[in-house]
Amino acid sequence: MTATSRRPRTTAKRIVLAFAAVLVLFGLALVVMLVSLAEIATAEREVARLDHAKHAGHHAAAMAREQYIHQAHSLLEWNERHVEHYEAVAAEARAATAHLRMMVTGAGPIAQADQIEQLIAESDRRFRDEVLPAIHADQRDRISELHRRTEEPVAEVVAINGTLNRTLERASDAAAARAEGIRGRARVVVVACFALAIVLAIAVGGYLLRSISRPVAALTRGAERLGAGDLDARIGLGGDDELAGLAQAFDRMAADLAARQAALVEASRLASIGQVASGVAHEINNPLGVMLGYVQIMRRSDGDREELRIIEDEIRQCKAIVAGLLELARPVVVARAEVELAPLITDAVERLADSGQSAGVAITVAGGPATTIAADDRKLRQVVHNLLGNAVEAARDPAASASTVEVAWRSIGATVEVSIADRGPGVAADVLPRLFEPFFTTRARGHGLGLAIARSLARAHGGDVALAPREGGGTIARVTVPCADPEAR
Numbered sequence: 001m002t003a004t005s006r007r008p009r010t011t012a013k014r015i016v017l018a019f020a021a022v023l024v025l026f027g028l029a030l031v032v033m034l035v036s037l038a039e040i041a042t043a044e045r046e047v048a049r050l051d052h053a054k055h056a057g058h059h060a061a062a063m064a065r066e067q068y069i070h071q072a073h074s075l076l077e078w079n080e081r082h083v084e085h086y087e088a089v090a091a092e093a094r095a096a097t098a099h100l101r102m103m104v105t106g107a108g109p110i111a112q113a114d115q116i117e118q119l120i121a122e123s124d125r126r127f128r129d130e131v132l133p134a135i136h137a138d139q140r141d142r143i144s145e146l147h148r149r150t151e152e153p154v155a156e157v158v159a160i161n162g163t164l165n166r167t168l169e170r171a172s173d174a175a176a177a178r179a180e181g182i183r184g185r186a187r188v189v190v191v192a193c194f195a196l197a198i199v200l201a202i203a204v205g206g207y208l209l210r211s212i213s214r215p216v217a218a219l220t221r222g223a224e225r226l227g228a229g230d231l232d233a234r235i236g237l238g239g240d241d242e243l244a245g246l247a248q249a250f251d252r253m254a255a256d257l258a259a260r261q262a263a264l265v266e267a268s269r270l271a272s273i274g275q276v277a278s279g280v281a282h283e284i285n286n287p288l289g290v291m292l293g294y295v296q297i298m299r300r301s302d303g304d305r306e307e308l309r310i311i312e313d314e315i316r317q318c319k320a321i322v323a324g325l326l327e328l329a330r331p332v333v334v335a336r337a338e339v340e341l342a343p344l345i346t347d348a349v350e351r352l353a354d355s356g357q358s359a360g361v362a363i364t365v366a367g368g369p370a371t372t373i374a375a376d377d378r379k380l381r382q383v384v385h386n387l388l389g390n391a392v393e394a395a396r397d398p399a400a401s402a403s404t405v406e407v408a409w410r411s412i413g414a415t416v417e418v419s420i421a422d423r424g425p426g427v428a429a430d431v432l433p434r435l436f437e438p439f440f441t442t443r444a445r446g447h448g449l450g451l452a453i454a455r456s457l458a459r460a461h462g463g464d465v466a467l468a469p470r471e472g473g474g475t476i477a478r479v480t481v482p483c484a485d486p487e488a489r
C-alpha cells in the first residue's frame with residue numbers, strides 16, 4: 001500500500017460534510033414547515049369548533065324564542081289546540097341546548113350553556129305547570145302575568161347567549177391569531193434555513209473551486225511542463241488531502257525522473273568517453289609496456305641515471321591513466337559473493353600502508369557491527385582503496401589540521417554505509433558538484449579518475465558514493481551498498 005492510499009480522504013470528507021450541512025438545513029426547514037402546518041391546522045380546527053359553538057348558541061337562543069312564540073300562540077288562542085305544535089318545537093329546543101352543551105368547552109362557556117339549558121327548561125315548565133292549567137281553569141285575568149312569566153327566561157337566554165357569543169368570539173380570535181403567529185414564525189425559520197443553505201452552497205462552491213480546480217490546474221501546468229521536458233517542474237502543494245497527495249506524488253515522480261535523467265546523461269557521457277578512451281587506451285597500453293621494459297633495461301645496463309628514472313615514472317603515470325580509463329570504460333560485471341566487511345576494510349588499509357602510500361598518516365578503523373554483504377569483493381575493495389587514497393592525500397596536505405583518517409561503518413536498514421573521514425583541507429563548495437567527473441582533479445599528480453571509478457563500481461552494486469564537508473574541518477566520504485543483491489529481491 002502506498003503512502004497516498006493511507007492519506008485521510010479530507011477533500012471527499014469536507015465535500016460530504018458540506019452537502020450534509022446543506023441537506024440538514026433543508027431537512028430542518030421541512031420539519032419546521034410540517035410542525036407549523038400541524039399547529040396551524042390545530043388552531044384552525046379550534047376556530048371552526050368555536051364558530052360551530054357560536055352557531056349552536058345562536059340556534060339555542062332562536063329555539064328559546066321559537067318555544068316562547070308557540071307558548072304565546074296558545075295564550076292568544078286561549079285553548080290547547082296549538083300544544084301539539086308546541087311539543088315539537090320544545091323537543092327541538094331541548095335538542096338545540098343539548099347540542100350547545102356538547103359544543104362548548106371551558107368552565108365559563110359550559111356554565112353559560114347549562115344556564116341556557118335550565119332557562120329553556122324553566123320556560124317549558126312554566127308553560128306546562130302555569131299556562132296550561134290557567135287555560136283549563138279559564139283564568140283570563142292572568143294572561144298578562146303569564147305572558148311575562150313565559151317571556152322572562154327567553155330574555156335571559158338572549159342575554160346569556162350574548163355573553164357566551166362574546167367569550168367564544170374572543171377565543172376564536174385568539175386561535176386565529178395563534179395560527180397567524182405560527183405561520184409568521186414558520187416563514188421566518190424557513191426563509192432563514194433557505195438563506196443559510198444558499199450561503200453554504202456558495203461557500204461549498206468556492207471551496208470546491210479552491211480545493212479542486214486550483215490544484216488540478218497546477219497539476220495540469222506541471223504535467224505540461226514535464227511533458228515539454230522541464231524536469232525542474234514541481235507543483236509544490238502543501239496539505240494532506242487527496243489532491244495535495246497527488247501533487248506530492250507528482251513532485252516525487254518528477255524528482256526521480258530528473259535523477260534518472262541525470263544518471264542516464266552521466267552514463268551516456270561516460271559511455272562515449274569510454275568508447276573513445278578505451279580504444280585509445282588499448283592502443284597505447286602495449287607501446288607503453290614496451291617503453292617501460294626498455295627504460296628498465298636501460299636503467300639496469302646504462303647506470304641509474306636521473307633522466308631514465310623520470311621517464312620510467314612518467315610511463316608508469318601514463319599506464320595508471322590508461323588502466324583507470326580501461327576500468328571506467330569497461331562495463332562493470334558484478335560477481336557477487338558473501339563478503340565480510342571488516343576484513344575487507346582492514347585489508348585495504350594494510351595494503352595502502354604496505355605500499356608506503358599512507359606513510360605519515362594515522363589510519364584508524366573505528367569499526368562497526370560484523371556485517372556480511374552480497375558484493376564483488378575485488379570491486380568493493382577498489383572503491384574503499386580509491387577513497388582511502390584520497391583521504392590520505394588530503395591528510396598529507398599542508399592545510400590539513402591533522403594527519404589522521406578514520407574509517408567506520410554502520411547498517412542503515414538494508415544498506416551498509418562505510419565512512420572515510422579526514423581532517424584535510426576539505427572540498428570547496430564550487431568544485432563539489434564536479435568531483436565525480438572523469439579527469440577532474442586538483443592534485444598535481446592526480447588523474448581525476450579515482451572518484452569516477454569508485455562511484456561507477458558502487459552504483460553497479462546498487463549503491464553510491466558521496467562526499468561531504470566534515471564537521472570541524474576536512475571531508476567525509478560515504479559509500480552505501482545494499483546488504484543483499486537488489487536484483488535478487
Ligand SMILES: Nc1ncnc2c1ncn2[C@@H]1O[C@H](COP(=O)(O)OP(=O)(O)OP(=O)(O)O)[C@@H](O)[C@H]1O
Pocket residue numbers: 386389390391394422424425426427435440441442443445446447448449450451452475477
Ligand atoms: N578527501 C578529500 N579531501 C579533499 N578533496 C578531495 C578528497 N577526495 C577527493 N577530493 C577532490 O576530488 C578530486 C577528484 O578525486 P579523484 O579521486 O577522482 O581524483 P584524484 O584523487 O585527483 O586522482 P586519482 O585519479 O589519482 O585518484 C581530487 O583531485 C580532489 O580535489
Ligand SMILES: [Mg+2]
Pocket residue numbers: 386389390446449450451
Ligand atoms: Mg583519488
